[in-house]
Amino acid sequence: MNTINKTDAVAGILFILIGLAFGAQSLGMELGTSLRMGPGYFPLVLAGILILLGGCILASSFKSIDEEMTAHAWRGMMFILPAPIFFGLTVRGLGFVPSIFFTTLIAALASLKMKPLAALLLSVGVTIFCTLVFSYALGLPFRRFGPWLSFLGM
Amino acid sequence: MDLISNLTLGFATAGTPENLLFCLIGVILGTLIGVLPGIGATATIAMLLPITFQLEPVSSLIMLAGIYYGAQYGGSTTAILINMPGESSSAVTAIDGYQMARKGKAGTALAVAALGSFFAGTVATLLVAIFAPPLTIIALKFGAAEYFSLMLLGLVSAIALAHGSILKALAMVVLGLLLGMVGTDIYTGTPRFTFGITAYADGLNFVALAVGVFGIAEILKNLEGDQDRSVLTTKLGSLWPSRLDLRRMVAPMLRGTALGSALGILPGGGAILASFASYTVEKRLSKTPEEFGHGAIEGVAGPESANNAGAQTSFIPLLTLGIPANPVMALMVGAMIIQGVVPGPNVAAEQPALFWGIIASMWIGNLMLIVLNLPLIGLWVKLLKVPYHILFPVIMAFCSIGVYSVNVNVYDLYAVAGFGLMGYVLMKLRCEPAPLLLGFVLGPMLEENLRRAMILGRGDPTTFLTRPISATLLVMTLIVLVVVLLPQVRKKRAEVFSESD
Numbered sequence: 001m002n003t004i005n006k007t008d009a010v011a012g013i014l015f016i017l018i019g020l021a022f023g024a025q026s027l028g029m030e031l032g033t034s035l036r037m038g039p040g041y042f043p044l045v046l047a048g049i050l051i052l053l054g055g056c057i058l059a060s061s062f063k064s065i066d067e068e069m070t071a072h073a074w075r076g077m078m079f080i081l082p083a084p085i086f087f088g089l090t091v092r093g094l095g096f097v098p099s100i101f102f103t104t105l106i107a108a109l110a111s112l113k114m115k116p117l118a119a120l121l122l123s124v125g126v127t128i129f130c131t132l133v134f135s136y137a138l139g140l141p142f143r144r145f146g147p148w149l150s151f152l153g154m
Numbered sequence: 155m156d157l158i159s160n161l162t163l164g165f166a167t168a169g170t171p172e173n174l175l176f177c178l179i180g181v182i183l184g185t186l187i188g189v190l191p192g193i194g195a196t197a198t199i200a201m202l203l204p205i206t207f208q209l210e211p212v213s214s215l216i217m218l219a220g221i222y223y224g225a226q227y228g229g230s231t232t233a234i235l236i237n238m239p240g241e242s243s244s245a246v247t248a249i250d251g252y253q254m255a256r257k258g259k260a261g262t263a264l265a266v267a268a269l270g271s272f273f274a275g276t277v278a279t280l281l282v283a284i285f286a287p288p289l290t291i292i293a294l295k296f297g298a299a300e301y302f303s304l305m306l307l308g309l310v311s312a313i314a315l316a317h318g319s320i321l322k323a324l325a326m327v328v329l330g331l332l333l334g335m336v337g338t339d340i341y342t343g344t345p346r347f348t349f350g351i352t353a354y355a356d357g358l359n360f361v362a363l364a365v366g367v368f369g370i371a372e373i374l375k376n377l378e379g380d381q382d383r384s385v386l387t388t389k390l391g392s393l394w395p396s397r398l399d400l401r402r403m404v405a406p407m408l409r410g411t412a413l414g415s416a417l418g419i420l421p422g423g424g425a426i427l428a429s430f431a432s433y434t435v436e437k438r439l440s441k442t443p444e445e446f447g448h449g450a451i452e453g454v455a456g457p458e459s460a461n462n463a464g465a466q467t468s469f470i471p472l473l474t475l476g477i478p479a480n481p482v483m484a485l486m487v488g489a490m491i492i493q494g495v496v497p498g499p500n501v502a503a504e505q506p507a508l509f510w511g512i513i514a515s516m517w518i519g520n521l522m523l524i525v526l527n528l529p530l531i532g533l534w535v536k537l538l539k540v541p542y543h544i545l546f547p548v549i550m551a552f553c554s555i556g557v558y559s560v561n562v563n564v565y566d567l568y569a570v571a572g573f574g575l576m577g578y579v580l581m582k583l584r585c586e587p588a589p590l591l592l593g594f595v596l597g598p599m600l601e602e603n604l605r606r607a608m609i610l611g612r613g614d615p616t617t618f619l620t621r622p623i624s625a626t627l628l629v630m631t632l633i634v635l636v637v638v639l640l641p642q643v644r645k646k647r648a649e650v651f652s653e654s655d
Contacts, residue, residue: 008319011583015325022332025347035613039339039346042601046332053325060321069582076377077578080370080550081571087554088567100551107550110377111543122544126551140208140559 005061007069012058016051023047079110095146096135101127161283164510168518173216176209177515180217181522184224189231189534190545196481196588197372198225200364201549203489204556211493212508216515218489222482223275223519226465227527230267230458231534235260244461246429250446250453257449262395264531266403266451267458268524269395274411274459275520278466281415282473283513286502289474293499296475298607299618303627305600308477310631313589313638320638322585330590333358334597341605353565360488362566363594364481365553366573367580367587373546374578399451406436406456414463419470432460466516473509474499477596481588484595492560 022043032038087103094102104126108119134140145152167173183205187198202221206214226244233244234251247267254263296304309331313323336347337357348354395403413435414428436456437446446453471477476498478484490497495508502509527534557570577587611617619625 007583008322011322011325011580011585014579014583015329018329018332022335022347029344029346030342033613034608034615037605037608039342039344042604043332043335043346046328046335050325050328050332053321053328057319057321057325060319071378072582073374073378073578076374077575080374080377080546081574083550084370084554084557084567084570084574087558088564091558091564100555103554104547104551108543108547110546113541113543114547118544119547122547126548130551130555134555134559140555141562 008057008061012054012056012061015054015057017054019047019050019054023051075112076110079106083107090148091142091146093146093148095144095149096142097127097131097144098149099146100130156287157283160287160506160510161514163506164283164512164514165518167212167507167511168216168515173213173511173515174518176213176217177220177518178522178526180206180220180222181224181519181526184221184226185228185231185523185527185530185534186224186537187549188225188228189537190228190549195222195225195229196364196485196591197368198228199482199485200361200368201553201556203361203364203485204559206489207492207560211490211495212511214493215486215489215495215508215512216519218486219512219515220519220522222465222486223516223523226462227268227271227523228534230271231264231531232538234263234267234454235535235538244429246433246457247454247461249433250448250450253447253449254451254454259449261531262399262451263454265395265528266399266455268528270403270407270410270455270459271462272520272524273407274414274461274463275466276517277411278415278418278463279513279517279520281467282469282516283510286470286473286509286513289470290499290502293474296499296623297621298603298610299621299624300627301475301477302600302603302607303618303624303631304475305477305596305603307627307631307634308471309589309593309596309600310634319584322583323589326580326585326587326589327593330593330595331597331600333363333590334594335601337598340598340602351565353563354569357598358569358594359557359560359563359566360595361560362557362569363573364485364488364591365557366570367577367590369549369553370570370574371577371581371587373549374574375581376542376546395451402451403455406432406452407459409435409439410456410459410461411463414460414465415467417460418464418467428460428464429457432456462520469512469516472497473501473512476501477599478592481591484592487595 026040026044026047029040029043030038031040031044034041083103083106086106087099090099090102101123104123105119108114108122114122131144135142135144168177180202183202184195184198187201188195199218199221203218206217206221208214209217229244230247230251233248234255237248237252251263251267254260309327313320313327334357336354338345338355345355410428410432413432417428417431433446433453433456436450436452437443440446440450440452442450465482468483472483472486476487476496478487487497495501495505553570554567557566558564560566580587580590607617608615617624618628
């Protein structure tokens with residue numbers, strides 16, 4: 001009878017931890033009075049509410065039935081999340097064109113169905129399209145080829 | 155008459171060839187992305203938002219409105235054709251729409267959805283034009299205490315939007331509020347929760363949050379199975395509804411429009427509430443309730459009209475009070491602020507061309523949808539057949555460029571990855587992202603008005619109760635909270651949502 005709903009339990013604990021993190025940081029700031037609230041006042045109240053709600057969710061997880069969790073997208077996380085980070089790290093140095101090419105390529109690797117050649121072709125296509133649309137047509141102020149490639153004479 | 159001269163100004167603004175073109179591009183792009191399975195209106199707008207930043211404020215907001223209608227229609231298309239509603243508001247459409255499609259009446263279902271939406275959109279646009287100006291006058295009487303109470307009402311109503319647990323939805327609202335606190339404190343200039351990164355001193359980027367939590371989290375979820383989805387293989391069937399179909403859809407359409415217009419004004423997910431309410435009403439009024447769930451045309455016409463009417467009238471609180479009624483409107487606020495327009499009662503007085511231009515463009519956007527999309531349905535169906543593993547790298551490239559182009563700040567790209575992960579984890583834990591986004595947008599406004607109200611009230615918290623408008627709003631908040639938590643309503647809610655799954 002006493003099964004634990006793991007989804008709810010984890011959610012509850014997560015909310016409590018986030019609440020504690022925000023709360024601890026708020027205490028480091030000036031709290032002020034309720035007449036003149038300092039920067040820490042409102043966040044501290046919110047953190048308290050979040051901890052309370054997290055506690056309620058955790059408590060309710062003991063009374064409900066467990067649910068099956070779907071598969072985790074490990075491969076997806078491994079390639080999708082680094083894509084924008086890579087773009088951020090290289091868009092200034094490498095420039096827009098090579099940076100968006102590799103960003104698309106990295107993202108394309110997230111699916112097992114993508115064959116290497118298809119991924120390459122797709123990335124080339126996306127790069128040409130994006131360069132035409134964003135750089136030439138919309139005129140976004142990006143350097144097409146950055147300083148890291150200056151040795152190539154571009 | 156004021157109304158006519160105002161509407162003339164609006165149509166003159168929205169009707170310039172340039173703005174018509176942007177509206178058209180918006181509708182096409184919106185439908186294009188919105189028709190992708192699993193991507194709803196909110197995610198679509200979040201992804202396309204950065205494209206509009208290069209334009210003039212009026213054109214940009216008109217294009218956004220176009221994207222919005224396109225995305226909504228795209229969502230209904232996937233709901234009908236492959237039973238995959240991108241957003242909870244088109245979940246109701248999927249119940250009977252998909253059944254109609256399985257019976258070979260997909261074309262009719264799509265046409266009924268489009269016609270119902272257009273009719274509702276026309277009526278609701280007129281309502282916005284009539285009621286927005288007088289409401290701005292009331293809005294000018296709002297002080298800090300009233301704003302605080304109204305936002306509280308909006309946030310609490312937002313939990314009606316969420317599918318699952320009410321506690322989790324509340325927690326997501328609070329988490330959103332906390333994330334909204336990141337950045338420099340407006341009164342003292344103290345940096346808060348920035349981890350010493352000066353790039354976050356202006357607060358977390360709203361577009362980064364929206365794209366991460368909606369767009370990227372959604373992609374990750376779709377990659378879980380990494381399997382093909384089944385696209386409807388049967389024929390679309392005839393597009394044009396038969397005379398009998400038309401006769402059957404009139405009454406539900408009218409009722410849906412009325413319900414949607416009324417509920418859409420409520421802050422916090424009026425449109426979705428309206429489509430569920432309309433479905434329930436139609437089922438109850440129908441002489442053949444057993445047909446519902448098996449392809450009843452009333453079950454498509456009513457909720458689609460209600461949904462669209464609600465979507466339209468939810469512009470009223472945005473344009474008059476500057477308070478977004480749902481996540482899409484929250485995105486609109488974000489876009490307006492980036493364009494240097496502060497949403498609120500002053501917009502109508504100070505920028506009449508912008509104000510009336512947006513209202514007129516709502517109707518134009520709806521018209522374009524029906525002219526454009528009915529003939530193009532075949533094309534959208536083909537698009538549904540493009541394999542997902544080709545689509546998502548393209549989406550990722552657009553997201554990266556889009557987020558970066560907002561502020562040309564690379565930290566926003568790191569934030570996108572972080573929010574994507576956060577959104578995915580929360581989604582796995584069955585916490586819906588919509589209340590979080592609403593909390594994030596309202597957070598800074600909520601705090602500012604709370605602090606101002608307390609200073610004006612000399613530190614006396616009863617100021618919220620002694621001011622009549624504020625007290626009324628707080629009582630309404632309490633009623634909403636009690637109603638949602640009532641055991642019968644909870645059971646009913648669970649039933650409605652499970653029916654749509």
